[in-house]
Amino acid sequence: MSSNDHQPKQQKPSLSRERVVAAAIAILDGEGENALTFRALAKSLSTGSGAIYWHVADKRTLLAAATEHVLSEAIAQSGRGTHPADAVRDVALGVFDVIEAHPWVGTELAREPWQPAMTTLFEKISAGFDAMGVPRSALFYCGSALVQYLLGFAAQAAAAARHDFQSQDRTEVLTTLVARWTQGEPADYPYVHLLADELRSHDEREAFLAGLDLILAGARNLQG
């Protein structure tokens, strides 16, 4: 059509599993979980939807691969800290940060908790508890408890992000939540009403760390 038609044709880069996963992550981050369909993915990769199946087995696998991509590096690099408890905190905060940045990771973890990266996480956490002096017989329970706390946060954060994404208004979402929260009679729900303001104004990271410290304190309590 135009005069620069004769410049070398844009070499279409061939598809690969990495490019598919990268495109999936871009859609998930930019347009939300519901926007990820094989048709949308094919369009963003300028290919047919069937082509994707040559590189990933199905949507579950694709979601797992995307999760693994953003999670594994964060977990691998985490775990620093002079005291063992700090190292455990650092690992947990690594996951926290990933979920804040990519809420769909929270959805995926809540649905399919045992991603490969979670094994690395369990390893690091167990090492931390061991270094804290937790007896061998309690290591598994401590690790499991921390993982489950993490998964619970993931579920809650992902649900909140999904609602935010729909209404584009964080304050409105929180107001709605607090309204439902305080729907019961104050006489029947004194603590809920007492703590409703904190629900509205709490800092997620601070609450996350406070809960983490509860588990760490409980674990410290198990020292021989």
Added chain:
Amino acid sequence: MSSNDHQPKQQKPSLSRERVVAAAIAILDGEGENALTFRALAKSLSTGSGAIYWHVADKRTLLAAATEHVLSEAIAQSGRGTHPADAVRDVALGVFDVIEAHPWVGTELAREPWQPAMTTLFEKISAGFDAMGVPRSALFYCGSALVQYLLGFAAQAAAAARHDFQSQDRTEVLTTLVARWTQGEPADYPYVHLLADELRSHDEREAFLAGLDLILAGARNLQG
């Protein structure tokens, strides 16, 4: 066809929100989460799929109503115990038992944590922590931490149940999980390999209670 054809025609009971929810629960319990479709539901109620929309707004609402139905009663009746910590344990165990009996409740909680029944749960838990002597300023964090631990268990239990449901063989599922679990080099994952046997043989209820006690011990630690 047969001679008792002239008995009074089976009076077809009219539809209602309760009957729809009850039928949904029956499908979820009996045939699994994937079996719940509006077509299957309509068939089991001997009606058209459009009729259901007269009683429930959409599938999300239906799932929430089903969850509320099995969860609210369990939570309302729980919370007994002579010591405050026992009362908190009792509430948490109530949810544990519901999820063991109806794994789809775990999926739903992991996806949509703030069901109405969860407000009652938060109320009871907060009362327990207060009675344990947790300072007012830490009540919200303690309650949130316990809820998130519960949600994490819900996610994990539901995922396990989904896998069990597919392969009809709990041992096989566990073997596969442990195999993936111990896939890494023993030198790189010493704790994972050390604890793999416990992953295979652990009692869910015991592990759940052990994690719960970690949080309770941490909370007790906050006493003024």
Added chain:
DNA sequence: ACCTGAACACCGTTCAAGT
């Protein structure tokens, strides 16, 4: 070996038409 895109099976949801 890898890509194309129409076709298939199956959803949730709507709605004109009935009673």
Added chain:
DNA sequence: ACCTGAACACCGTTCAAGT
């Protein structure tokens, strides 16, 4: 007011046909 069931829009996935 409530029910019926075909129709619609939209999925994930498959597959014959191409290169």
